[in-house]
Amino acid sequence: MQKDSKYIKIEVAAYSGYKANERPLYFVVDQQKFQVTKVQDRWCGQDHDYFKVLTDDEQVYTLKWHRYLDVWFIL
Structure with missing residues (x-):
């Protein structure tokens, strides 16, 4: 797990339709x-x-995606 200040860098699979x-x-x-x-x-x-x-574990998380670097974090 890689931390970026208060954020943890994560791997994400995302749906891309009309935009990434x-x-x-x-x-x-x-x-x-x-x-x-x-x-x-x-x-x-x-x-x-x-x-x-x-x-699916019934928990709520906040995810952050940096548009220009294409990097995801969990808050």
């Missing part, structure tokens, strides 16, 4: 896979997209 990384499908943290069952909220920052997601 429209919504996360699943993510991996410390070799554990979390299936995204619902995107509860989404908002955009200057260089980042944020996703509040519900996973």
Whole structure:
């Protein structure tokens, strides 16, 4: 697990429709896979997209995608 200040870098598989990384499908943290069952909220920052997601373990996580570097983090 690689940390970037207060964020943890993660691996994410995302759906790309009319634009890249429209919504996360699943993510991996410390070799554990979390299936995204619902995107509860989404908002955009200057260089980042944020996703509040519900996973198959019924937990809520916030994911951050850096659009220009194409890197994902969990908050």
